[in-house]
Amino acid sequence: MGLFKMLKEDVDVVFDQDPAARTYAEVLLTYSGLHAIWAHRIAHAFFKKKFFFIARVISQVSRFFTGIEIHPGARIGKRFFIDHGMGVVIGETCDIGDNVTIFQGVTLGGTGKERGKRHPTIKDNALIATGAKVLGSIVIGESSKVGAGSVVLRDVPDHSTVVGIPGRVVVQNGEKIRRDLDHHLLPDPISEKLKEMEREIDRLTNEVKKR
Numbered sequence: 001m002g003l004f005k006m007l008k009e010d011v012d013v014v015f016d017q018d019p020a021a022r023t024y025a026e027v028l029l030t031y032s033g034l035h036a037i038w039a040h041r042i043a044h045a046f047f048k049k050k051f052f053f054i055a056r057v058i059s060q061v062s063r064f065f066t067g068i069e070i071h072p073g074a075r076i077g078k079r080f081f082i083d084h085g086m087g088v089v090i091g092e093t094c095d096i097g098d099n100v101t102i103f104q105g106v107t108l109g110g111t112g113k114e115r116g117k118r119h120p121t122i123k124d125n126a127l128i129a130t131g132a133k134v135l136g137s138i139v140i141g142e143s144s145k146v147g148a149g150s151v152v153l154r155d156v157p158d159h160s161t162v163v164g165i166p167g168r169v170v171v172q173n174g175e176k177i178r179r180d181l182d183h184h185l186l187p188d189p190i191s192e193k194l195k196e197m198e199r200e201i202d203r204l205t206n207e208v209k210k211r
Helices: 003-017 024-030 032-048 052-066 189-210
Strands: 081-083 101-103 107-109 133-135 160-163 168-172
Touching (some): 003 032, 032 081
Antiparallel strands (some): 160 168
């Protein structure tokens, strides 16, 4: 794919995903997520040619202006959208597929000082909500969602929704999930387990009373 076509797709996805986007001028001049992605594409090109210092300088300048830190070694696909973006961190060995959306405060990080592949792989059409932490060399499956504030330490299957600390799969139906995520409607697996225990206690209490 040509560079200009990819840059245009980066702009088009903003209009697809953000109802607040009104004009091209507004998006081009004021969207820090777009600026960070474009800076990364330039930095990554230098990184692949082993101009590591120049790549890191571009990355750090972008971080200063946007509040978004993307290591120049990270590989990012087409139509990547960062909504708001402040506090986003993407590590060196991340692999991000096409049509991926992430929100502010997301960390795609490592878990220690290990070498080699140490950051997540995010497959196509995934969505990672506000403040989520995805850590280690794990895979977030295609069309899957990570709920706000979740901490994910294990692989997530395709077409799944994960919430909680640590992240737990709460939806997996084998069908493509809508990419919009109702953060306030996410199920709470801990609360559901407590309710289940409460129902069991009530059942046992009623049996004891009958005797």
